[in-house]
Amino acid sequence: MKERLYIAEMLRAQKKHISFHTPGHKRAGADITELGYSDCLLSPSGVLKKAQEDIARILGAKRSFLLTDGSTSGVFSMLWALKATGARSVAAPVFSHPSVFHACKAFGLGIVPVFQHTQFGIPAQPSFQEAEAALAKADALLLTSPDYYGNFPDLAAISALCKGENKPLVLDGAHGGHLHFVPALYAGSYADLWVDGVHKSLPALTQGAVVSAKSEEWAKPLQEGVTMFRTSSPSYPIMASVEYAVKYPRNEELECAADAFKRQYGCVKNADWSKLLLPFGANCNAAQRDLERHGVYPEFNDGNYLMFYLSPCTKKGELKQLGKLLGRLPRGGVAENAPAGAIPMYREEK
Ligand SMILES: Cc1ncc(COP(=O)(O)O)c(C=O)c1O
Numbered sequence: 626m627k628e629r630l631y632i633a634e635m636l637r638a639q640k641k642h643i644s645f646h647t648p649g650h651k652r653a654g655a656d657i658t659e660l661g662y663s664d665c666l667l668s669p670s671g672v673l674k675k676a677q678e679d680i681a682r683i684l685g686a687k688r689s690f691l692l693t694d695g696s697t698s699g700v701f702s703m704l705w706a707l708k709a710t711g712a713r714s715v716a717a718p719v720f721s722h723p724s725v726f727h728a729c730k731a732f733g734l735g736i737v738p739v740f741q742h743t744q745f746g747i748p749a750q751p752s753f754q755e756a757e758a759a760l761a762k763a764d765a766l767l768l769t770s771p772d773y774y775g776n777f778p779d780l781a782a783i784s785a786l787c788k789g790e791n792k793p794l795v796l797d798g799a800h801g802g803h804l805h806f807v808p809a810l811y812a813g814s815y816a817d818l819w820v821d822g823v824h825k826s827l828p829a830l831t832q833g834a835v836v837s838a839k840s841e842e843w844a845k846p847l848q849e850g851v852t853m854f855r856t857s858s859p860s861y862p863i864m865a866s867v868e869y870a871v872k873y874p875r876n877e878e879l880e881c882a883a884d885a886f887k888r889q890y891g892c893v894k895n896a897d898w899s900k901l902l903l904p905f906g907a908n909c910n911a912a913q914r915d916l917e918r919h920g921v922y923p924e925f926n927d928g929n930y931l932m933f934y935l936s937p938c939t940k941k942g943e944l945k946q947l948g949k950l951l952g953r954l955p956r957g958g959v960a961e962n963a964p965a966g967a968i969p970m971y972r973e974e975k
Pocket residue numbers: 694695696697698700721722724769772773797799800822832834
């Protein structure tokens with residue numbers, strides 16, 4: 626690792642002290658609170674400021690904010706930024722994460738649903754025309770990029786559309802934290818506001834995420850949002866892990882091995898190396914049980930596919946082991962639609 630890890634260095638350099646402060650376990654260690662030497666996330670001036678500045682530089686943002694409450698708090702903060710700058714409605718695909726619809730409901734933002742058809746049981750990304758039609762009726766556009774199945778919207782065309790219409794583009798990159806090495810696929814190359822779910826595809830602790838603004842104009846309302854939707858007791862282990870994860874080096878060898886694996890084992894084609902999607906159809910449950918008996922756990926089983934989530938920390942040997950086990954398992958044809966309830970979908974409230 627070439628970069629300095631400001632938060633981890635601070636935690637390592639701590640002197641043993643007597644704790645008359647939270648947390649109640651009283652065991653000074655990595656799990657400390659905001660103290661004189663550990664900085665304050667709400668108005669950072671020390672290690673947290675340095676970490677956030679480095680993260681913004683790496684992600685190509687004007688400002689980035691550490692989150693210890695998952696991408697969910699980033700989605701709330703971004704939608705708040707839209708609301709605070711006068712948006713009354715947001716166009717969002719019907720298979721967006723529930724946090725999008727929850728935030729809109731909480732803020733009284735209207736939702737213009739962007740239709741997504743299903744192809745071989747997978748919700749397709751909205752086409753340019755579908756996004757364009759919805760944006761015409763809304764003040765902003767929010768898309769998920771990449772989605773859980775490793776697919777991307779047409780980011781270049783859609784960001785040009787939003788610029789042309791002078792309407793903000795917000796990207797939910799809960800599954801794309803590992804893509805800042807690949808500008809053509811990275812949310813931060815296109816969006817005014819975006820969230821990176823660092824804990825999902827990079828080596829951060831669960832709930833570690835970053836929300837970013839491309840310009841100072843967006844940084845101000847976003848800061849107002851994170852101030853409201855972030856915990857007032859941020860976890861130092863999570864924050865240190867987010868800094869570590871964003872600075873974690875690219876693993877191109879594994880990326881190539883993942884692409885070769887996809888070809889060898891008949892994975893569904895997608896543009897995201899980190900998501901291996903294997904069609905098992907009616908044999909999904911049996912395949913999952915068999916794999917779990919061998920100590921191998923997939924990310925999800927939607928009744929059509931088993932999805933295996935990689936990160937730069939996945940070992941090539943583990944990928945090989947997965948391949949060996951998969952070779953013996955019978956596949957099945959996938960249904961056109963995912964089984965009811967497998968993928969939550971937005972329905973307009975009556
Ligand atoms: C597309 C998408 N956005 C946002 C979230 C929320 O992320 P988190 O669980 O980190 O709060 C998820 C969670 O799975 C997600 O899939």
